[in-house]
Amino acid sequence: MITTRLILAGALAASALGFAAAPAHAADDATVSVLHGVPGATVDVYANGSALLTDFKPGTLTDPVKLPAGEYDLKVTAAGAGADGDAVIEANDVNVPGGANITVVAHLDAAGKPTLTPFVNDVSTMDAGMGRLTVRHVAAAPEVDVRANGKVAFASLANPKEVKADLAAGTISADVVLAGTDTVAIGPADVTLKEGTNTIVYAWGSAADANLALAVQTISGLHSSPTGVPAGSGGQADDAALAAQMGAALLTAMAAGAGVLAVTRRKATERA
Amino acid sequence: MPRILKARVAVAAAAATLAGVVTFTAMGGTRDPASALAAAEAALPTTSPTMVVSTTNTVSPTPSVSASRSPNPRPTGVLRASDASLTAARPASRPPTRIRIPSLGAVLGIDPMGLDRDGAMALPESPSRAGWYRFGPTPGEGAGATVVAAHIDSRAEGAGPFAGLRTLDKGDLIAVVAGRTIRYRATDVLRIDKGELDLDSVFSRTGPERLHVVSCGGPFNRVTRHYEDNIVVIAVPVGAGSP
Numbered sequence: 001m002i003t004t005r006l007i008l009a010g011a012l013a014a015s016a017l018g019f020a021a022a023p024a025h026a027a028d029d030a031t032v033s034v035l036h037g038v039p040g041a042t043v044d045v046y047a048n049g050s051a052l053l054t055d056f057k058p059g060t061l062t063d064p065v066k067l068p069a070g071e072y073d074l075k076v077t078a079a080g081a082g083a084d085g086d087a088v089i090e091a092n093d094v095n096v097p098g099g100a101n102i103t104v105v106a107h108l109d110a111a112g113k114p115t116l117t118p119f120v121n122d123v124s125t126m127d128a129g130m131g132r133l134t135v136r137h138v139a140a141a142p143e144v145d146v147r148a149n150g151k152v153a154f155a156s157l158a159n160p161k162e163v164k165a166d167l168a169a170g171t172i173s174a175d176v177v178l179a180g181t182d183t184v185a186i187g188p189a190d191v192t193l194k195e196g197t198n199t200i201v202y203a204w205g206s207a208a209d210a211n212l213a214l215a216v217q218t219i220s221g222l223h224s225s226p227t228g229v230p231a232g233s234g235g236q237a238d239d240a241a242l243a244a245q246m247g248a249a250l251l252t253a254m255a256a257g258a259g260v261l262a263v264t265r266r267k268a269t270e271r272a
Numbered sequence: 273m274p275r276i277l278k279a280r281v282a283v284a285a286a287a288a289t290l291a292g293v294v295t296f297t298a299m300g301g302t303r304d305p306a307s308a309l310a311a312a313e314a315a316l317p318t319t320s321p322t323m324v325v326s327t328t329n330t331v332s333p334t335p336s337v338s339a340s341r342s343p344n345p346r347p348t349g350v351l352r353a354s355d356a357s358l359t360a361a362r363p364a365s366r367p368p369t370r371i372r373i374p375s376l377g378a379v380l381g382i383d384p385m386g387l388d389r390d391g392a393m394a395l396p397e398s399p400s401r402a403g404w405y406r407f408g409p410t411p412g413e414g415a416g417a418t419v420v421a422a423h424i425d426s427r428a429e430g431a432g433p434f435a436g437l438r439t440l441d442k443g444d445l446i447a448v449v450a451g452r453t454i455r456y457r458a459t460d461v462l463r464i465d466k467g468e469l470d471l472d473s474v475f476s477r478t479g480p481e482r483l484h485v486v487s488c489g490g491p492f493n494r495v496t497r498h499y500e501d502n503i504v505v506i507a508v509p510v511g512a513g514s515p
Contacts (some may be wrong), residue, residue, distance in 0.1 A: 010477065035356060053351045061356035129387045132355040163501065189358050195407040196477075202356075215356035221478075225409065225471040226393040232488035232499045234399075234425035 018049075028098035029066040036060050037138050037204035037210045038088075039106035040116050044077040045106075046083055047256075048087075055079050060219055069098035074116065076106055089114045103217060107138035107204055110159040117160040120152025121219055122198055126166045128224045131193030133172075134164040134200040141207035148172045168192075169195035176203050183248035184249065186212045307406070322510055364450035365410040371420055371485070375444045378433035380422060380447075399423040399432025408475055411450040415463060416477035423485035424499065433485035437503045438463060446483060446507050456483045456507035463489050463501050483507040 034045065036056050053062065058080075061212045073092045077085040087146035089106060096102070110114045119136060126132055129190050134148045137159045146154040146163070149172055154163040174189030181236040186203055189192040197220040372379045385403035388394040397401040402422040409416035425431040438461065446456045474484055483506075490501030 008300075009355060012502065034351065034353070051347060053353060056353055059355065059357055060353035064350040065351060075345055104431060126291045143390035144401055150306070176430035192359070194365075214358050223477065224386055225475040226392060228392040228469075228471065229395075229419075229421050229474070229486045229487070230392050230498055231395055231421055231424075231434070231486060231502070232492070233310055233497050234423075234427045235492040235494060235497070237423045237431045237489070238499075 014052045028069050030069060030096045030098060031101040032096065033064045033103045033217065035103055035105045035107075035138075035202060035204075035215060035216065035217065037202060037269065038153065039107055039108075039205050039209060041114075043076050043078040043088060043106070044079050044081065044085075047072050049073070049083055051083070053267065059213065061126050061215065064101075067096050069096055071095055074104075076114075076116075081172070089116050091116050092116065094118070102220065103200070105136070105138050105202065105204075107159075107160070107202075108140035108206055110140060111143070111155050112140040112206055114210065115160075121217075122164060123199065123219055124262055125220055125222050128226050129169060129195060130166045130167050131169040131195050132198040132222065133191070133193055134162055134165060134198055136160070136162040137199065138204045139203045139205050139207065139212055141205075142208075142214060143186050144176045144185060144203065145179050145181075147175050149176060164198075167193055169193050174201070175213075186214055189214060191216070195219065196220060198222055230257060251264060275490065285398040289348070323427055344348070365413045367406065368404050368411050368418065368420065368448045368450040370449040372447040372449075373433075373436075373440070373444070373485075374447075375440060376433060376436040378436065380433055382420060393419070393421060395421055395423055397423070397426065399426050399429055402434070405475060409481070410454070411448045411454045411483065412480055412481070416479060417473075417475065417482050417484045419475055419484045419486060424488045424503075434485075434503075437485060437487050438489055441504055445510075446485065446505070448483065448497070454507055457510055458505050459506045460504075460506040462504045464504060465490070465501055466499075469502050469504075479508055483509075 029123045029233050034053065036043070037059050041058065043053075043056050044051060045056055056062075060201050069131040074090065074094055075083075075087045076089040077083075077087060087252075094186045100117050101123045102140045103121055104116060104118045105114055106114065117138065122132060122134065133148075133153075133247045135154055135157065137144060139159060141159065143156045145152045146157060148167075153165070153174075157163055171192045174191045175189070176185045177183055178185055185207065190200060193202060197218050200219070202215040202217070203212065204215055281421045367384050368382045370379065370381055380400060381401040382404050383396050384403045384406035385394045385396070386406055393405055395402065395448040399422055401465065402420050405421070408416050411418045423432060426437050426439075440458050440461045442458055442460065444458045446458060448454050474486065485505040485507065487503045488499035488501065489503040490499055492499050
Protein backbone atom coordinates (compact mmCIF):
# COMPACT_ATOMS: atom_id res chain seq x y z
CA MET A 1 0.00 0.00 0.00
CA ILE A 2 1.21 3.38 -0.91
CA THR A 3 0.00 6.61 0.53
CA THR A 4 0.58 9.58 -1.65
CA ARG A 5 -0.04 13.16 -0.80
CA LEU A 6 -0.82 15.05 -3.93
CA ILE A 7 0.51 18.54 -3.74
CA LEU A 8 0.20 20.00 -7.20
CA ALA A 9 -3.42 19.40 -7.88
CA GLY A 10 -5.75 16.65 -7.55
CA ALA A 11 -8.73 14.63 -7.99
CA LEU A 12 -12.36 13.87 -7.82
CA ALA A 13 -15.63 13.44 -6.06
CA ALA A 14 -18.21 16.08 -6.60
CA SER A 15 -21.34 17.86 -5.84
CA ALA A 16 -22.27 16.99 -9.36
CA LEU A 17 -21.94 13.40 -8.29
CA GLY A 18 -23.63 13.80 -4.97
CA PHE A 19 -20.52 13.48 -2.87
CA ALA A 20 -20.23 17.00 -1.61
CA ALA A 21 -22.78 19.42 -0.32
CA ALA A 22 -21.41 22.53 -1.95
CA PRO A 23 -23.25 23.65 -5.08
CA ALA A 24 -21.29 23.71 -8.28
CA HIS A 25 -20.07 27.10 -9.38
CA ALA A 26 -19.00 26.75 -12.96
CA ALA A 27 -16.37 29.45 -12.80
CA ASP A 28 -14.61 27.87 -9.86
CA ASP A 29 -15.05 24.25 -10.77
CA ALA A 30 -12.20 22.07 -11.82
CA THR A 31 -12.55 19.62 -14.68
CA VAL A 32 -11.22 16.24 -13.70
CA SER A 33 -10.68 13.00 -15.58
CA VAL A 34 -9.19 9.79 -14.25
CA LEU A 35 -7.00 7.38 -16.20
CA HIS A 36 -6.30 3.87 -15.01
CA GLY A 37 -2.79 2.90 -15.97
CA VAL A 38 -1.95 0.10 -13.54
CA PRO A 39 -1.83 -3.16 -15.49
CA GLY A 40 -3.80 -6.13 -14.30
CA ALA A 41 -5.75 -4.48 -11.50
CA THR A 42 -9.44 -3.81 -11.78
CA VAL A 43 -10.24 -1.41 -8.99
CA ASP A 44 -12.84 0.72 -7.26
CA VAL A 45 -12.15 4.34 -6.49
CA TYR A 46 -13.54 6.10 -3.44
CA ALA A 47 -13.69 9.81 -2.91
CA ASN A 48 -14.38 11.06 0.59
CA GLY A 49 -15.57 7.57 1.45
CA SER A 50 -18.09 7.23 -1.38
CA ALA A 51 -17.70 5.08 -4.44
CA LEU A 52 -16.75 7.24 -7.37
CA LEU A 53 -15.74 4.57 -9.83
CA THR A 54 -16.41 0.88 -9.67
CA ASP A 55 -14.94 -1.91 -11.73
CA PHE A 56 -12.41 0.54 -13.16
CA LYS A 57 -10.33 -1.34 -15.69
CA PRO A 58 -6.74 -0.75 -16.77
CA GLY A 59 -6.45 1.31 -19.92
CA THR A 60 -9.71 3.14 -19.44
CA LEU A 61 -10.35 6.82 -18.97
CA THR A 62 -13.31 8.42 -17.28
CA ASP A 63 -15.45 11.09 -18.78
CA PRO A 64 -14.43 14.48 -17.45
CA VAL A 65 -16.40 15.71 -14.51
CA LYS A 66 -16.77 19.16 -13.00
CA LEU A 67 -15.76 19.33 -9.38
CA PRO A 68 -15.92 22.24 -7.00
CA ALA A 69 -12.55 23.39 -5.77
CA GLY A 70 -11.56 21.84 -2.48
CA GLU A 71 -9.74 18.98 -0.85
CA TYR A 72 -10.60 15.35 -1.36
CA ASP A 73 -9.52 12.05 0.09
CA LEU A 74 -9.01 9.42 -2.55
CA LYS A 75 -8.68 5.74 -2.12
CA VAL A 76 -8.20 3.02 -4.68
CA THR A 77 -9.10 -0.52 -3.65
CA ALA A 78 -9.34 -3.88 -5.33
CA ALA A 79 -12.70 -4.19 -7.10
CA GLY A 80 -15.39 -5.21 -4.65
CA ALA A 81 -13.26 -4.65 -1.55
CA GLY A 82 -15.67 -2.05 -0.23
CA ALA A 83 -15.12 1.38 1.26
CA ASP A 84 -13.22 -0.09 4.17
CA GLY A 85 -11.13 -2.39 2.02
CA ASP A 86 -7.38 -2.23 1.83
CA ALA A 87 -6.06 0.65 -0.22
CA VAL A 88 -4.00 -0.13 -3.29
CA ILE A 89 -3.30 3.56 -3.57
CA GLU A 90 -4.42 6.28 -1.23
CA ALA A 91 -4.17 10.03 -1.46
CA ASN A 92 -5.56 12.29 1.23
CA ASP A 93 -6.22 16.02 1.23
CA VAL A 94 -5.90 16.17 -2.50
CA ASN A 95 -6.23 19.79 -3.50
CA VAL A 96 -8.47 20.45 -6.47
CA PRO A 97 -7.87 24.03 -7.59
CA GLY A 98 -10.74 25.90 -9.19
CA GLY A 99 -10.71 26.37 -12.94
CA ALA A 100 -8.02 23.79 -13.65
CA ASN A 101 -8.35 20.91 -16.08
CA ILE A 102 -6.72 17.90 -14.50
CA THR A 103 -6.18 14.27 -15.31
CA VAL A 104 -5.42 12.08 -12.34
CA VAL A 105 -3.49 9.04 -13.43
CA ALA A 106 -3.27 5.85 -11.41
CA HIS A 107 -0.11 4.26 -12.70
CA LEU A 108 3.16 2.55 -11.89
CA ASP A 109 6.17 4.59 -10.94
CA ALA A 110 9.51 3.91 -12.59
CA ALA A 111 10.17 1.16 -10.04
CA GLY A 112 6.83 -0.50 -10.65
CA LYS A 113 4.88 0.64 -7.58
CA PRO A 114 1.31 1.93 -7.97
CA THR A 115 0.93 5.65 -7.47
CA LEU A 116 -1.31 8.58 -8.37
CA THR A 117 -0.12 11.55 -10.37
CA PRO A 118 -2.28 14.56 -11.18
CA PHE A 119 -1.41 16.27 -14.42
CA VAL A 120 -2.68 19.71 -15.34
CA ASN A 121 -3.86 19.67 -18.94
CA ASP A 122 -2.93 22.58 -21.18
CA VAL A 123 -6.25 23.91 -22.38
CA SER A 124 -4.98 27.22 -23.68
CA THR A 125 -6.06 28.10 -27.19
CA MET A 126 -3.66 27.40 -30.00
CA ASP A 127 -3.15 29.00 -33.39
CA ALA A 128 -5.52 28.01 -36.17
CA GLY A 129 -4.26 24.95 -38.01
CA MET A 130 -2.34 23.57 -35.06
CA GLY A 131 -2.83 20.55 -32.86
CA ARG A 132 -1.21 20.04 -29.47
CA LEU A 133 0.66 16.86 -28.66
CA THR A 134 1.26 16.05 -25.00
CA VAL A 135 3.17 12.91 -24.05
CA ARG A 136 3.20 11.57 -20.49
CA HIS A 137 5.46 8.84 -19.21
CA VAL A 138 3.53 6.87 -16.59
CA ALA A 139 5.08 3.46 -17.19
CA ALA A 140 7.39 1.33 -15.12
CA ALA A 141 10.19 1.93 -17.56
CA PRO A 142 13.39 3.95 -17.82
CA GLU A 143 13.69 7.28 -19.59
CA VAL A 144 12.46 7.26 -23.14
CA ASP A 145 12.62 9.30 -26.28
CA VAL A 146 9.41 9.96 -28.18
CA ARG A 147 9.80 9.91 -31.93
CA ALA A 148 7.48 11.43 -34.49
CA ASN A 149 7.79 10.15 -38.05
CA GLY A 150 11.08 8.48 -37.09
CA LYS A 151 12.75 11.55 -35.61
CA VAL A 152 13.20 12.25 -31.94
CA ALA A 153 10.59 14.84 -30.98
CA PHE A 154 11.01 14.68 -27.22
CA ALA A 155 14.19 13.32 -25.63
CA SER A 156 14.81 11.78 -22.21
CA LEU A 157 11.31 11.76 -20.82
CA ALA A 158 11.15 10.20 -17.37
CA ASN A 159 8.27 8.86 -15.26
CA PRO A 160 6.11 10.79 -14.27
CA LYS A 161 6.91 13.74 -16.53
CA GLU A 162 5.26 15.19 -19.59
CA VAL A 163 6.34 17.04 -22.70
CA LYS A 164 4.20 18.92 -25.16
CA ALA A 165 4.29 20.93 -28.34
CA ASP A 166 1.89 22.54 -30.79
CA LEU A 167 2.34 20.97 -34.21
CA ALA A 168 0.65 21.29 -37.57
CA ALA A 169 -2.58 19.32 -37.38
CA GLY A 170 -2.43 15.93 -39.07
CA THR A 171 -1.39 12.37 -38.46
CA ILE A 172 2.03 11.43 -37.20
CA SER A 173 3.62 8.06 -36.79
CA ALA A 174 4.82 7.96 -33.21
CA ASP A 175 6.91 5.48 -31.33
CA VAL A 176 8.68 5.35 -28.01
CA VAL A 177 12.28 4.20 -27.74
CA LEU A 178 14.61 3.75 -24.81
CA ALA A 179 16.35 7.09 -24.37
CA GLY A 180 19.31 7.51 -26.66
CA THR A 181 18.71 4.23 -28.48
CA ASP A 182 16.74 2.84 -31.39
CA THR A 183 15.21 0.16 -29.21
CA VAL A 184 11.49 0.51 -29.71
CA ALA A 185 9.49 0.13 -26.52
CA ILE A 186 6.07 1.07 -27.89
CA GLY A 187 4.72 1.50 -31.36
CA PRO A 188 4.93 2.77 -33.95
CA ALA A 189 1.33 3.97 -33.94
CA ASP A 190 -0.47 6.55 -36.00
CA VAL A 191 -1.56 9.40 -33.81
CA THR A 192 -4.03 11.88 -35.21
CA LEU A 193 -3.45 15.42 -34.05
CA LYS A 194 -6.80 17.03 -34.61
CA GLU A 195 -6.76 20.75 -35.10
CA GLY A 196 -7.54 22.74 -31.99
CA THR A 197 -7.27 19.63 -29.84
CA ASN A 198 -4.82 18.65 -27.13
CA THR A 199 -4.04 15.01 -27.85
CA ILE A 200 -2.54 13.54 -24.71
CA VAL A 201 -0.70 10.26 -25.15
CA TYR A 202 0.16 8.19 -22.11
CA ALA A 203 2.86 5.54 -22.16
CA TRP A 204 1.78 3.15 -19.44
CA GLY A 205 2.33 -0.40 -18.24
CA SER A 206 5.52 -2.14 -17.30
CA ALA A 207 8.63 -2.80 -19.36
CA ALA A 208 9.54 -5.73 -17.12
CA ASP A 209 6.15 -7.33 -17.70
CA ALA A 210 6.24 -6.53 -21.41
CA ASN A 211 2.86 -4.82 -21.33
CA LEU A 212 3.74 -1.28 -22.28
CA ALA A 213 0.91 0.42 -24.13
CA LEU A 214 -0.39 3.80 -25.20
CA ALA A 215 -3.56 5.45 -23.99
CA VAL A 216 -5.00 8.60 -25.44
CA GLN A 217 -7.06 11.45 -24.08
CA THR A 218 -8.24 14.30 -26.25
CA ILE A 219 -9.43 17.73 -25.21
CA SER A 220 -11.01 19.65 -28.07
CA GLY A 221 -12.32 23.17 -28.44
CA LEU A 222 -8.92 24.86 -28.06
CA HIS A 223 -8.87 26.21 -31.61
CA SER A 224 -8.58 29.74 -32.87
CA SER A 225 -10.38 31.17 -35.86
CA PRO A 226 -8.68 32.13 -39.10
CA THR A 227 -7.70 35.79 -39.18
CA GLY A 228 -10.02 36.57 -42.05
CA VAL A 229 -11.53 35.48 -45.33
CA PRO A 230 -9.84 37.48 -48.10
CA ALA A 231 -12.07 36.47 -50.96
CA GLY A 232 -11.44 38.67 -53.94
CA SER A 233 -8.53 40.31 -55.66
CA GLY A 234 -9.81 41.33 -59.04
CA GLY A 235 -11.96 44.34 -58.32
CA GLN A 236 -14.44 43.57 -61.06
CA ALA A 237 -17.18 43.06 -58.50
CA ASP A 238 -16.47 46.36 -56.80
CA ASP A 239 -19.51 48.11 -55.43
CA ALA A 240 -18.79 51.25 -57.41
CA ALA A 241 -18.94 49.33 -60.66
CA LEU A 242 -22.00 47.42 -59.56
CA ALA A 243 -23.68 50.57 -58.33
CA ALA A 244 -23.13 52.23 -61.67
CA GLN A 245 -24.56 49.24 -63.42
CA MET A 246 -27.51 48.96 -61.12
CA GLY A 247 -28.04 52.62 -60.43
CA ALA A 248 -28.19 51.68 -56.82
CA ALA A 249 -27.88 54.82 -54.78
CA LEU A 250 -27.76 52.91 -51.56
CA LEU A 251 -24.74 50.92 -52.56
CA THR A 252 -22.97 54.05 -53.73
CA ALA A 253 -23.63 55.76 -50.46
CA MET A 254 -22.38 52.80 -48.56
CA ALA A 255 -19.27 52.52 -50.64
CA ALA A 256 -18.54 56.16 -49.96
CA GLY A 257 -19.15 55.68 -46.28
CA ALA A 258 -16.88 52.70 -46.14
CA GLY A 259 -14.16 54.66 -47.84
CA VAL A 260 -13.61 56.88 -44.83
CA LEU A 261 -13.48 53.97 -42.44
CA ALA A 262 -10.16 52.68 -41.28
CA VAL A 263 -10.34 48.98 -41.69
CA THR A 264 -8.95 47.53 -38.53
CA ARG A 265 -7.54 44.21 -39.38
CA ARG A 266 -8.02 41.51 -36.86
CA LYS A 267 -4.82 40.50 -35.19
CA ALA A 268 -3.91 37.18 -33.71
CA THR A 269 -3.46 38.80 -30.35
CA GLU A 270 -7.07 39.87 -30.29
CA ARG A 271 -8.22 36.34 -30.25
CA ALA A 272 -9.47 34.97 -27.04
CA MET B 273 -25.78 35.08 -28.15
CA PRO B 274 -24.13 34.35 -31.44
CA ARG B 275 -22.76 37.23 -33.34
CA ILE B 276 -21.39 37.76 -36.74
CA LEU B 277 -20.45 41.26 -35.81
CA LYS B 278 -18.09 41.85 -32.97
CA ALA B 279 -19.66 42.66 -29.65
CA ARG B 280 -18.92 46.34 -29.71
CA VAL B 281 -20.69 46.67 -33.00
CA ALA B 282 -23.71 44.89 -31.66
CA VAL B 283 -23.79 47.41 -28.86
CA ALA B 284 -23.60 50.22 -31.35
CA ALA B 285 -26.45 48.67 -33.26
CA ALA B 286 -28.54 48.40 -30.14
CA ALA B 287 -27.96 52.07 -29.53
CA ALA B 288 -29.26 52.77 -33.00
CA THR B 289 -26.11 54.61 -33.91
CA LEU B 290 -25.06 52.07 -36.44
CA ALA B 291 -25.88 53.88 -39.64
CA GLY B 292 -22.92 55.93 -40.73
CA VAL B 293 -20.66 54.37 -38.13
CA VAL B 294 -20.01 51.00 -39.61
CA THR B 295 -20.69 49.63 -43.02
CA PHE B 296 -23.31 47.04 -42.56
CA THR B 297 -26.48 46.15 -44.27
CA ALA B 298 -28.80 43.32 -44.99
CA MET B 299 -28.87 42.53 -48.64
CA GLY B 300 -32.00 41.51 -50.40
CA GLY B 301 -34.29 43.24 -47.98
CA THR B 302 -35.52 46.63 -46.97
CA ARG B 303 -34.77 46.39 -43.29
CA ASP B 304 -32.46 48.85 -41.66
CA PRO B 305 -29.09 47.54 -40.50
CA ALA B 306 -29.94 47.39 -36.83
CA SER B 307 -33.03 45.30 -37.34
CA ALA B 308 -31.16 43.09 -39.78
CA LEU B 309 -28.56 42.38 -37.15
CA ALA B 310 -31.21 41.66 -34.59
CA ALA B 311 -32.92 39.33 -37.01
CA ALA B 312 -29.67 37.57 -37.77
CA GLU B 313 -29.04 37.06 -34.11
CA ALA B 314 -32.56 35.90 -33.48
CA ALA B 315 -32.41 33.52 -36.40
CA LEU B 316 -29.29 31.87 -35.16
CA PRO B 317 -29.60 29.36 -32.39
CA THR B 318 -27.56 29.93 -29.31
CA THR B 319 -23.91 29.08 -29.48
CA SER B 320 -21.72 28.80 -26.50
CA PRO B 321 -17.95 28.84 -26.46
CA THR B 322 -17.76 26.17 -23.83
CA MET B 323 -14.97 23.75 -24.22
CA VAL B 324 -15.86 20.29 -25.33
CA VAL B 325 -13.93 17.53 -23.69
CA SER B 326 -14.10 14.20 -25.34
CA THR B 327 -12.53 10.85 -24.99
CA THR B 328 -12.49 10.13 -28.66
CA ASN B 329 -9.70 7.84 -29.57
CA THR B 330 -7.50 7.72 -32.59
CA VAL B 331 -5.97 5.07 -34.71
CA SER B 332 -4.37 1.97 -33.34
CA PRO B 333 -1.69 -0.29 -34.70
CA THR B 334 -3.30 -3.22 -33.00
CA PRO B 335 -6.86 -4.42 -32.76
CA SER B 336 -8.15 -2.88 -29.61
CA VAL B 337 -10.04 -4.45 -26.79
CA SER B 338 -13.72 -3.93 -27.39
CA ALA B 339 -15.50 -3.10 -24.13
CA SER B 340 -15.64 0.60 -24.75
CA ARG B 341 -17.75 1.10 -21.65
CA SER B 342 -17.54 -0.47 -18.28
CA PRO B 343 -20.21 -3.17 -18.40
CA ASN B 344 -21.15 -3.18 -14.76
CA PRO B 345 -24.21 -1.30 -13.54
CA ARG B 346 -23.37 2.26 -12.71
CA PRO B 347 -25.26 3.66 -9.78
CA THR B 348 -25.95 7.37 -9.75
CA GLY B 349 -22.85 9.28 -8.91
CA VAL B 350 -20.43 6.83 -10.38
CA LEU B 351 -18.21 8.04 -13.16
CA ARG B 352 -18.11 6.29 -16.47
CA ALA B 353 -14.85 5.10 -17.94
CA SER B 354 -14.16 4.21 -21.53
CA ASP B 355 -11.38 2.53 -23.42
CA ALA B 356 -8.47 4.91 -23.89
CA SER B 357 -6.42 2.74 -26.20
CA LEU B 358 -5.45 4.03 -29.61
CA THR B 359 -8.51 2.66 -31.34
CA ALA B 360 -9.54 3.44 -34.85
CA ALA B 361 -12.86 4.94 -35.72
CA ARG B 362 -14.03 8.42 -36.04
CA PRO B 363 -17.55 8.52 -37.30
CA ALA B 364 -17.23 9.21 -40.98
CA SER B 365 -18.53 12.65 -41.76
CA ARG B 366 -17.82 13.41 -45.35
CA PRO B 367 -16.21 16.61 -46.54
CA PRO B 368 -18.32 18.72 -48.88
CA THR B 369 -17.49 18.47 -52.57
CA ARG B 370 -20.00 20.70 -54.30
CA ILE B 371 -22.28 23.64 -53.59
CA ARG B 372 -25.29 24.62 -55.65
CA ILE B 373 -27.32 27.80 -55.34
CA PRO B 374 -30.23 27.49 -57.77
CA SER B 375 -31.38 31.11 -57.49
CA LEU B 376 -27.95 32.19 -58.76
CA GLY B 377 -27.59 29.37 -61.20
CA ALA B 378 -24.33 28.71 -59.40
CA VAL B 379 -22.61 25.34 -59.05
CA LEU B 380 -19.10 25.25 -57.63
CA GLY B 381 -16.81 22.38 -56.79
CA ILE B 382 -15.43 22.53 -53.25
CA ASP B 383 -11.85 21.94 -52.15
CA PRO B 384 -10.88 21.35 -48.51
CA MET B 385 -8.78 24.35 -47.49
CA GLY B 386 -6.75 25.36 -44.48
CA LEU B 387 -4.91 28.60 -43.85
CA ASP B 388 -2.79 30.93 -45.89
CA ARG B 389 0.53 32.24 -44.66
CA ASP B 390 -1.19 35.09 -42.86
CA GLY B 391 -3.42 32.75 -40.90
CA ALA B 392 -6.49 33.67 -42.93
CA MET B 393 -8.68 31.04 -44.55
CA ALA B 394 -7.08 29.88 -47.77
CA LEU B 395 -9.26 29.73 -50.87
CA PRO B 396 -8.95 28.16 -54.30
CA GLU B 397 -7.41 30.69 -56.63
CA SER B 398 -10.25 30.47 -59.13
CA PRO B 399 -13.48 32.22 -58.19
CA SER B 400 -15.32 29.36 -59.85
CA ARG B 401 -14.21 26.96 -57.11
CA ALA B 402 -15.13 27.18 -53.45
CA GLY B 403 -13.15 26.22 -50.38
CA TRP B 404 -14.38 24.48 -47.26
CA TYR B 405 -12.61 25.29 -43.99
CA ARG B 406 -11.40 21.80 -43.28
CA PHE B 407 -10.68 22.34 -39.60
CA GLY B 408 -14.29 23.25 -38.94
CA PRO B 409 -17.45 21.16 -38.99
CA THR B 410 -18.47 19.07 -41.96
CA PRO B 411 -22.02 19.33 -43.29
CA GLY B 412 -24.27 16.96 -41.42
CA GLU B 413 -21.91 16.74 -38.48
CA GLY B 414 -24.69 18.00 -36.29
CA ALA B 415 -23.14 21.07 -34.70
CA GLY B 416 -21.37 24.27 -35.59
CA ALA B 417 -20.90 26.26 -38.74
CA THR B 418 -19.66 24.68 -41.93
CA VAL B 419 -17.82 27.46 -43.74
CA VAL B 420 -17.75 27.47 -47.54
CA ALA B 421 -16.10 30.45 -49.19
CA ALA B 422 -14.99 31.50 -52.64
CA HIS B 423 -13.29 34.47 -54.20
CA ILE B 424 -15.80 36.92 -55.56
CA ASP B 425 -13.49 37.50 -58.50
CA SER B 426 -9.89 37.31 -59.63
CA ARG B 427 -7.73 39.41 -61.91
CA ALA B 428 -7.44 36.53 -64.30
CA GLU B 429 -11.02 35.36 -64.43
CA GLY B 430 -13.12 38.35 -63.42
CA ALA B 431 -16.25 37.99 -61.36
CA GLY B 432 -17.21 34.48 -60.24
CA PRO B 433 -20.49 32.89 -59.20
CA PHE B 434 -20.27 34.23 -55.64
CA ALA B 435 -20.45 37.80 -56.95
CA GLY B 436 -24.18 37.16 -56.83
CA LEU B 437 -24.27 36.12 -53.18
CA ARG B 438 -25.40 39.56 -52.12
CA THR B 439 -28.56 39.15 -54.15
CA LEU B 440 -29.71 36.06 -52.30
CA ASP B 441 -33.01 36.33 -50.50
CA LYS B 442 -34.05 34.82 -47.24
CA GLY B 443 -35.43 31.39 -47.92
CA ASP B 444 -33.29 30.75 -50.97
CA LEU B 445 -32.11 27.18 -51.29
CA ILE B 446 -28.48 26.17 -51.01
CA ALA B 447 -27.54 22.54 -51.59
CA VAL B 448 -24.25 21.04 -50.49
CA VAL B 449 -23.05 17.63 -51.61
CA ALA B 450 -21.13 15.85 -48.87
CA GLY B 451 -21.56 12.22 -49.78
CA ARG B 452 -25.27 12.90 -49.68
CA THR B 453 -26.96 16.17 -50.55
CA ILE B 454 -27.81 18.43 -47.66
CA ARG B 455 -30.26 21.26 -48.32
CA TYR B 456 -30.17 24.56 -46.52
CA ARG B 457 -32.25 27.70 -46.66
CA ALA B 458 -30.73 31.13 -46.30
CA THR B 459 -31.86 32.91 -43.16
CA ASP B 460 -29.73 36.03 -43.54
CA VAL B 461 -27.55 37.68 -46.12
CA LEU B 462 -25.15 40.08 -44.47
CA ARG B 463 -22.52 42.50 -45.64
CA ILE B 464 -20.04 43.33 -42.93
CA ASP B 465 -16.90 45.45 -42.83
CA LYS B 466 -13.99 43.03 -42.51
CA GLY B 467 -12.72 44.92 -39.48
CA GLU B 468 -16.03 44.36 -37.75
CA LEU B 469 -16.54 40.75 -38.65
CA ASP B 470 -16.69 38.41 -35.67
CA LEU B 471 -14.61 35.58 -37.05
CA ASP B 472 -15.21 33.40 -34.01
CA SER B 473 -18.89 33.45 -34.91
CA VAL B 474 -18.28 32.83 -38.58
CA PHE B 475 -16.11 29.83 -37.75
CA SER B 476 -18.00 28.69 -34.65
CA ARG B 477 -17.83 24.95 -34.00
CA THR B 478 -20.61 24.88 -31.45
CA GLY B 479 -24.32 25.46 -31.48
CA PRO B 480 -26.81 24.05 -33.94
CA GLU B 481 -25.67 22.98 -37.37
CA ARG B 482 -25.57 25.73 -39.98
CA LEU B 483 -23.87 26.78 -43.16
CA HIS B 484 -21.93 30.00 -43.61
CA VAL B 485 -21.30 30.91 -47.23
CA VAL B 486 -18.69 33.63 -47.39
CA SER B 487 -17.20 35.84 -50.05
CA CYS B 488 -16.11 39.42 -50.37
CA GLY B 489 -18.06 42.50 -51.21
CA GLY B 490 -18.32 46.20 -50.85
CA PRO B 491 -15.76 48.64 -52.17
CA PHE B 492 -12.53 47.34 -53.64
CA ASN B 493 -9.35 48.86 -52.30
CA ARG B 494 -7.05 49.13 -55.31
CA VAL B 495 -3.99 49.65 -53.12
CA THR B 496 -4.36 46.52 -51.00
CA ARG B 497 -6.25 44.73 -53.77
CA HIS B 498 -8.81 43.56 -51.27
CA TYR B 499 -12.50 44.18 -50.81
CA GLU B 500 -13.37 45.96 -47.62
CA ASP B 501 -16.38 43.87 -46.69
CA ASN B 502 -17.31 40.23 -46.39
CA ILE B 503 -20.61 38.86 -47.57
CA VAL B 504 -21.86 36.20 -45.17
CA VAL B 505 -24.89 34.09 -45.99
CA ILE B 506 -26.26 32.24 -43.00
CA ALA B 507 -28.28 29.14 -43.82
CA VAL B 508 -29.81 26.36 -41.76
CA PRO B 509 -30.65 22.82 -42.81
CA VAL B 510 -34.08 22.46 -44.34
CA GLY B 511 -36.35 21.06 -41.69
CA ALA B 512 -34.43 22.70 -38.87
CA GLY B 513 -36.82 25.55 -38.43
CA SER B 514 -35.77 27.54 -41.46
CA PRO B 515 -38.31 29.92 -42.93
